[in-house]
Amino acid sequence: MKILADQNMPLVEQYFADFGEVERFDGRKLTPEQLINVDVLLTRSVTNVNHELLAQANKLSFVGTATIGIDHIDTQLLHDRNIAFTSAPGCNAVAVAEYVISSLFALSQENARPLCGQTIGIVGMGNIGTCLSQKLKALNVDVLLCDPIKHEQGLLQEHVALDELLAQSDVVTFHVPLIKSGEHKTLHMMNKERLKALKPETTLINASRGDVIDNQALLEVMEAGADLDIVLDVWEKEPNILTELLEHVRYASVHIAGHTLEGKARGTQMLYQKLCDLKGVEVSKSLDDFLPIPAITNATVTQSLSEQDIARLVHLIYDVRRDDGILLRHLEGEGFDSLRKNYPVRREFSTLFLQGDSPQLAALSQLGFSIAK
Ligand SMILES: NC(=O)c1ccc[n+]([C@@H]2O[C@H](COP(=O)([O-])OP(=O)(O)OC[C@H]3O[C@@H](n4cnc5c(N)ncnc54)[C@H](O)[C@@H]3O)[C@@H](O)[C@H]2O)c1
Numbered sequence: 001m002k003i004l005a006d007q008n009m010p011l012v013e014q015y016f017a018d019f020g021e022v023e024r025f026d027g028r029k030l031t032p033e034q035l036i037n038v039d040v041l042l043t044r045s046v047t048n049v050n051h052e053l054l055a056q057a058n059k060l061s062f063v064g065t066a067t068i069g070i071d072h073i074d075t076q077l078l079h080d081r082n083i084a085f086t087s088a089p090g091c092n093a094v095a096v097a098e099y100v101i102s103s104l105f106a107l108s109q110e111n112a113r114p115l116c117g118q119t120i121g122i123v124g125m126g127n128i129g130t131c132l133s134q135k136l137k138a139l140n141v142d143v144l145l146c147d148p149i150k151h152e153q154g155l156l157q158e159h160v161a162l163d164e165l166l167a168q169s170d171v172v173t174f175h176v177p178l179i180k181s182g183e184h185k186t187l188h189m190m191n192k193e194r195l196k197a198l199k200p201e202t203t204l205i206n207a208s209r210g211d212v213i214d215n216q217a218l219l220e221v222m223e224a225g226a227d228l229d230i231v232l233d234v235w236e237k238e239p240n241i242l243t244e245l246l247e248h249v250r251y252a253s254v255h256i257a258g259h260t261l262e263g264k265a266r267g268t269q270m271l272y273q274k275l276c277d278l279k280g281v282e283v284s285k286s287l288d289d290f291l292p293i294p295a296i297t298n299a300t301v302t303q304s305l306s307e308q309d310i311a312r313l314v315h316l317i318y319d320v321r322r323d324d325g326i327l328l329r330h331l332e333g334e335g336f337d338s339l340r341k342n343y344p345v346r347r348e349f350s351t352l353f354l355q356g357d358s359p360q361l362a363a364l365s366q367l368g369f370s371i372a373k
């Protein structure tokens with residue numbers, strides 16, 4: 001069996017070598033010729049799997065994307081050609097939720113505005129939105145939730161309509177898929193009118209897909225003097241982003257919100273599990289076989305913690321500011337993609353084991369930290 005995998009997908013050899021020969025490809029440069037005699041294609045979000053790419057794919061029987069977003073995949077085409085397909089829902093939900101928590105604490109410190117007392121509006125209550133709302137509730141932070149689809153399905157009672165959420169929230173964070181048309185379209189869901197209607201001092205976070213916010217409209221609103229804190233991990237037209245926007249963005253990153261080591265590795269593992277399933281092979285490998293021991297593993301919390309103390313713990317594991325600013329210095333050539341490719345190792349909160357007498361241990365556990373036995 002010949003397996004073709006994106007070069008930015010970790011652990012493919014470890015998980016898939018038993019199935020056959022593994023070859024790597026550059027996600028943005030994959031050509032139709034490279035798919036001749038390939039059985040399995042493993043992609044990330046930067047490869048458009050469409051008619052053109054599959055024109056010469058004579059043996060392809062399985063396509064997997066190690067992402068939740070599937071806007072780069074023509075799933076109808078795969079169905080029509082009887083090619084099995086899987087994505088990796090939830091693989092990076094913890095990572096994105098931790099990116100948002102890290103951003104919120106960083107802004108709260110820099111703006112001298114405690115998080116408790118603010119209202120956080122979450123748009124999209126799937127894997128990420130749900131994980132984030134649980135973490136915020138553990139911190140006693142008020143949330144407003146918007147997901148009309150889940151609401152219609154009877155899965156979210158507390159749904160608030162988008163415009164109401166925008167009017168009432170101090171922070172609005174987007175966790176929706178890119179949907180280009182229809183009743184629940186998310187393309188340019190934040191258009192100029194909605195951007196202009198935001199209250200002064202609102203924080204706007206986008207770690208979903210760049211096209212959810214009209215970037216040109218955002219630039220115009222910011223140039224006209226809007227008082228907003230903008231946190232962008234995703235951009236329209238990546239990697240050729242609207243660079244003029246950068247000076248108006250408080251924390252800018254290169255579509256890495258989901259890129260913890262655990263998040264990326266879980267994505268590979270989910271594709272491995274699906275292929276095992278399809279081939280009737282027993283699942284014999286797991287993440288614990290491969291994840292390295294992190295640099296910092298333990299901390300003792302001895303007393304009741306202030307919000308600042310919890311922020312310090314969060315930032316010990318991941319401070320979003322480490323990823324901000326690098327982009328400005330690497331805009332030339334393949335800067336955006338090369339920053340993604342060479343993204344420094346980032347671990348999840350769960351890699352830090354806490355011990356001690358603090359009454360907040362249970363809340364810290366809900367936030368994602370591990371508790372030492
Ligand atoms: N920046 C990153 O690194 C990164 C990482 C993971 C995911 N993402 C993006 O985030 C998105 C969400 O991820 P997820 O794992 O939570 O996906 P998910 O599919 O579990 O959840 C998406 C939720 O959005 C809801 N939704 C759809 N249309 C909506 C609308 N118009 N208004 C409000 N809610 C709507 C859906 O009902 C669903 O509950 C992905 O589709 C992907 O594009 C980005």
Ligand SMILES: O=C(O)[C@H](O)[C@H](O)COP(=O)(O)O
Binds near residue numbers: 046258
């Ligand atoms: O949809 C997703 O899961 C994310 O956007 C993904 O984590 C980031 O994209 P990728 O690294 O696959 O290019």
